[in-house]
Amino acid sequence: MSSGVRCKNCGSTEIEVDNARGDAVCTNCGTVLEDNLIVSEVQFEEVGHGSAAIGQFVSADSSGGATNYGKFQVGSGTESREVTIKKAKNGITMLCQQLQLTNHYMETALNFFKMALARHLTRGRRNTHIYAACVYITCRTEGTSHLLIDISDVLQICCYELGRTYLKLSNALCINIPSVGESWPCFSMFKFIHVI
Known part of the structure; x- marks a missing residue:
């Protein structure tokens, strides 16, 4: 031609x-x-x-x-990435509501998800695990009293699988997450005392 x-x-x-x-x-x-x-x-x-x-x-x-x-x-209207982010926003919002976290935490977790998506860290992993890991990373960086087992209980998923996903994401994204360290038993004790 x-x-x-x-x-x-x-x-x-x-x-x-x-x-x-x-x-x-x-x-x-x-x-x-x-x-x-x-x-x-x-x-x-x-x-x-x-x-x-x-x-x-x-x-x-x-x-x-x-x-x-x-x-x-033709006619799909939106790009695949936009659909993925919209689904993630819905999933993260539902999880944050169940954990009684505000919109600030939801937006932070969604930003962690976008970072993971941009680096192709979501491939081959379940969406619920990715959403939960992003919310847990947010809880750790913001210093809330939520534990990994709390998120695991809400979503009814294996705590160990969720922990593996959390570690993979936090390491790959190079997020400086404060360690709980020796204060962890006190941390969880105050949480459960508050419930009683």
């Missing part, structure tokens, strides 16, 4: 422009003339149960080029 542009290397006008890949290549000598083209036209392709747009999706908050190549479904 000729685009009317000349190759800088050999002078040929046989340039193939592939909008799906986002590049322009000289078919005579193979020189890549342009990479990561952004075009204003939209091409559609029929798929099994509807149509799909062909091209690259560039996120609004992207600092680089395109993040996804190939086809993306």
